[in-house]
Amino acid sequence: MKDIVSKLLKYGIPIAISVGLAWFLYKNVDLEAIKTSLRQDVNYWWFVPVIVVSVLSHIFRALRWRLQLRAIDIDAPLWVLVNSIFGTYFVNLVFPRLGEVWRTGYIARRQKAPFATVLGSMVGDRLSDTVTVLLLTIVTFFLAQDAFVKFFAARGDNAGAAASWTMWALVAVAVLGMVSLVWIYRSTSQNRVIARVRGILHDLWEGFAAIAHMDGKWMFLLYTVLIWGCYFLQLYIASKAFTFTAGLGVIPILVLFVLSSLGMAVPSNGGLGPWQFAIIFGLSLYGVGAFPPSTPYDAQASAFAWLVWGVQQLLIIVLGIYAFASIALDRKKE
Numbered sequence: 027m028k029d030i031v032s033k034l035l036k037y038g039i040p041i042a043i044s045v046g047l048a049w050f051l052y053k054n055v056d057l058e059a060i061k062t063s064l065r066q067d068v069n070y071w072w073f074v075p076v077i078v079v080s081v082l083s084h085i086f087r088a089l090r091w092r093l094q095l096r097a098i099d100i101d102a103p104l105w106v107l108v109n110s111i112f113g114t115y116f117v118n119l120v121f122p123r124l125g126e127v128w129r130t131g132y133i134a135r136r137q138k139a140p141f142a143t144v145l146g147s148m149v150g151d152r153l154s155d156t157v158t159v160l161l162l163t164i165v166t167f168f169l170a171q172d173a174f175v176k177f178f179a180a181r182g183d184n185a186g187a188a189a190s191w192t193m194w195a196l197v198a199v200a201v202l203g204m205v206s207l208v209w210i211y212r213s214t215s216q217n218r219v220i221a222r223v224r225g226i227l228h229d230l231w232e233g234f235a236a237i238a239h240m241d242g243k244w245m246f247l248l249y250t251v252l253i254w255g256c257y258f259l260q261l262y263i264a265s266k267a268f269t270f271t272a273g274l275g276v277i278p279i280l281v282l283f284v285l286s287s288l289g290m291a292v293p294s295n296g297g298l299g300p301w302q303f304a305i306i307f308g309l310s311l312y313g314v315g316a317f318p319p320s321t322p323y324d325a326q327a328s329a330f331a332w333l334v335w336g337v338q339q340l341l342i343i344v345l346g347i348y349a350f351a352s353i354a355l356d357r358k359k360e
Contacts (some may be wrong), residue, residue: 072267116346
């Protein structure tokens with residue numbers, strides 16, 4: 027019974043989130059209007075560079091992880107690491123959050139290395155992404171807070187002020203949370219809960235701090251900038267494919283980018299549901315549709331969210347098939 031409940035929580039909740047949010051977003055939207063927008067408002071040639079940049083982001087991530095693995099004396103070939111990145115996103119598409127575990131196990135087996143050691147490098151890899159998203163979120167908040175305030179002000183006399191205070195409150199809560207974590211990490215309390223959290227924080231910090239002491243840490247920073255630069259560039263180029271978003275500037279696309287990155291943190295199958303939710307809300311801040319979508323005009327924002335997400339998932343499937351075929355051939359050689 028415990029195993030059944032565990033599997034339901036692990037796989038059922040992401041599916042429920044995906045289905046629930048997809049229903050909420052599209053229950054009142056004219057599907058024919060979405061199809062019309064996809065036929066009339068899109069230049070599909072723009073997705074060629076989107077795909078190229080997306081593949082480059084995966085390669086840069088493999089190059090960054092190679093630096094971490096070499097720091098712990100694991101010298102995996104680049105093509106093996108690239109396959110592991112392709113495979114990670116493919117597995118996550120079916121089983122959310124399981125891709126990182128698969129990636130760790132694959133490299134540990136392939137390179138005959140301890141699983142826990144490889145896992146530490148993977149945790150450092152993901153933790154650096156978390157820090158990057160937090161920094162981008164804070165910067166974007168200051169650059170685009172007027173758009174958020176105007177959006178909420180249009181919904182009521184006091185909504186704009188309330189939204190501004192809410193966002194500042196969220197920043198305060200984030201700062202307070204970080205201070206609390208630092209206190210727990212440095213605490214000498216023997217309370218069982220605090221000690222357990224302190225142990226988890228210690229392991230995470232060790233995985234992250236190793237980055238500062240390894241050879242090539244500046245290259246690690248460069249690859250991080252390239253990875254997230256590619257992620258942003260994908261969305262920026264994709265916006266040029268649509269007649270109704272081609273004129274949006276850098277800051278609006280940065281808002282979409284940060285919101286969608288936060289949406290990907292929600293457990294779901296490939297971001298289905300949370301990603302569209304974030305994108306449609308972000309577009310509504312700049313006059314493309316309304317939130318929640320409810321009219322045929324809102325079909326443009328829905329078309330954007332669905333097509334950009336769909337292209338990415340199709341690419342993940344193709345790269346995943348390639349990766350697992352390559353891994354199978356490699357195992358046959360072994």
